[in-house]
Amino acid sequence: MASKTKPGGKNGPRDRSGAGGAGGATGRGSNPSAAGGPPSERRRANSAEERRAKAAAARAEAAAKEKRRRTWIITAAVVAALVVAGVIGIVVQNSREESKPVVLPATATGSAGGIVVGKASAPVTVDMYEDFQCPACEALEKQTGPTIGTLLDQGKIKINYHMMSFLGPESKRAANAGAAAANVGRFRELHNVLYANQPEEHTGGFTKADLITLGAKAGLTTQAYKDAVNNGTYDGYVAKVDSDASKAGVTSTPTVLIAGKQLSGDQLTPAGFTAAVNAAS
Amino acid sequence: MNTIAYRLSTPTQPTSRVVSTVLRFLLGGVWLAAGLLKVNDPDGMLRSVRAFRILPEALVQPVAYAVPFLEIALGLLLIVGLAVRVTAIVSALMFATYIAAIASAAARGLRIDCGCFSSGGDLTADAPTHYTSELIRDSLLLAAAALLAWRPAGYLSADRLLDRPGDHESPVDDRFGSDTDGLED
Structure with a gap:
């Protein structure tokens, strides 16, 4: 018109x-x-x-x-x-998103705030990116966990654990508990207990009460641990680890790097893992 | 003259208006749902945007924080029916962007959840990706938005309410404004 x-x-x-x-x-x-x-x-x-x-x-x-x-x-x-x-x-x-204060657990001395497990003298450094709530990580721990434990005990490897937390609030609560355990040097114990008792994904598992009960199984019975679980003392640290991992381009969990080299899916078996460690040492 | 094609393509035909109205509410609902599902998980949105590895880190946070609000605003505007053509064009552009991002992620073999209706982000190693279905869904939504941009006039819209007074007023009133009329009387 x-x-x-x-x-x-x-x-x-x-x-x-x-x-x-x-x-x-x-x-x-x-x-x-x-x-x-x-x-x-x-x-x-x-x-x-x-x-x-x-x-x-x-x-x-x-x-x-x-x-x-x-x-x-x-x-x-x-x-x-x-x-x-x-x-x-x-x-x-x-x-x-007003970031909560980042409180580093005592043993978070690895690269990118990783929780260090194993002897300081171990020749090979392994970077593990896991989420306590991730079923694929649970499968890895079930299959290859014992081998990893042996290598740790033998002093062949030390591990930087980067516990990511992208599978809901339960992931974050569990990672916070993991940091609390790391603060008193019992990360590996709690780590194994949590994977042995992993709840279904997205069902609101790993409640604070669960984490205190499971903590007791890993020898974490102090009031300090319970307070850290209840108050989310390490929430800021957990968020930072997660965002650092995502910024580093970690696109899935479990992601395992041995001496900086990422393992492929079929290297996550006990034999594949051991071979990669031997190749790096 | 009254073929289905004519009825659909002529803006003043009721059929065209009904289709336009349905598309508008559909798109508005999709935007509202998509935005509301994401708005309470800024962390997840952050991870999701970063996982595409398209934007530089400096832009990841603004985009991740702005997009859910933008989606909700688009949803509300579409449902109210204000500036339908503009909101439909913006919708189409956004769907086109999403399609490009998902296709690029698929082409690069990234394993991510698109985060379209929830917090996306990296998937655990064994989780399935749904790139094909996501691409099909977004393409359908893009087509709906394009159709709506072409025929924005529907029923139950603010645009229709705003248009009405202009049709009844004489053009002279429009030109000189009602206040001068009052003075001349």
């Missing part, structure tokens, strides 16, 4: 009767008195008609203009609202 009326309104009467085609022609043809009268009369009649047409075109154009203007205002407002929503999101989530 806008595009039709615009040229008529802009270019004036002469263009309208000419380019308007049908309108102009029928107007002249259907009015015999005007068409047959003297030239001056015809001009006057035409100009009256043209003025009316011009006014109508101007009104239509103004209406179209107003509609366009309104559309633009609404468009701009909606786009601005979307931008504002995004900015609010950044601000709200940032304030919500």
Whole structure:
């Protein structure tokens, strides 16, 4: 509509009767008195008609203009609202994420805050990225865990444990308990107990009460451990380990690096693991 | 004249308006659900965005935090029916971005959950990926958004309410405004 009326309104009467085609022609043809009268009369009649047409075109154009203007205002407002929503999101989530203080457990002396298990003199360093709630990690621990334990005891390897926590709040609670155990040098004990008692994924397992009960099985009976579990003392540390691992490009758990080289899936067997350790030492 | 194609493609036909309305509520609902499921898990969203390994680290956090809110805002605007064409175009652009991201992740062999309706992120080693179904779903949503951008006029929309007074007022009133009219009287 806008595009039709615009040229008529802009270019004036002469263009309208000419380019308007049908309108102009029928107007002249259907009015015999005007068409047959003297030239001056015809001009006057035409100009009256043209003025009316011009006014109508101007009104239509103004209406179209107003509609366009309104559309633009609404468009701009909606786009601005979307931008504002995004900015609010950044601000709200940032304030919500107000990071808890990072309390390092005593044995978190490995690279990227990893919890170190094993003899300091061990020649080969293993980096393990696990999640206490991850079933694939549980499978690895069941299959290869005993071999890993033997290698640790023999002093052939030391392990940097990076306990990730992306499988819900239960992951985080368990990782916090793991850090509390690491603080008193009992990480490996709790680690093995937790994998032996892993609850189903996404069922809200590893409650604080569970973690205190399981902790007792790993010899963690102090009030300090219970307080750390209940207060989430290491929540900040747990979050940092998780985000550092994700920034380091760890895309799944378990991820195992022996002397910095990532093991493939079929190297996670007892034989594959032992071979990789021997190759690195 | 009243073929199905005509009814669907002519904006003033009730069928076209009904289809447009249905698409609008569908897309609005999808955005609302997607945004609300993600908004309470900023950590997961962060991990999910990072897992695609497309954005530089400096942009991961702003994008991860902004997107769920943007999705909720789009959902609300679509359901209310304000500036439907604009919100439909923005929706289509977002779906296109998601499709590109998922396809690129699939092509690079990344094992990630797209995080479309929840916190995504890295999958554990044995978890299945659903790239194909995710791509099909997002493509359908993209088509719906494109269709809605083409025919934004439906029923029960704020756009329709806003349009109405303009249709009844005389254009002259529009041009000079009602306040000058009051003075001339």
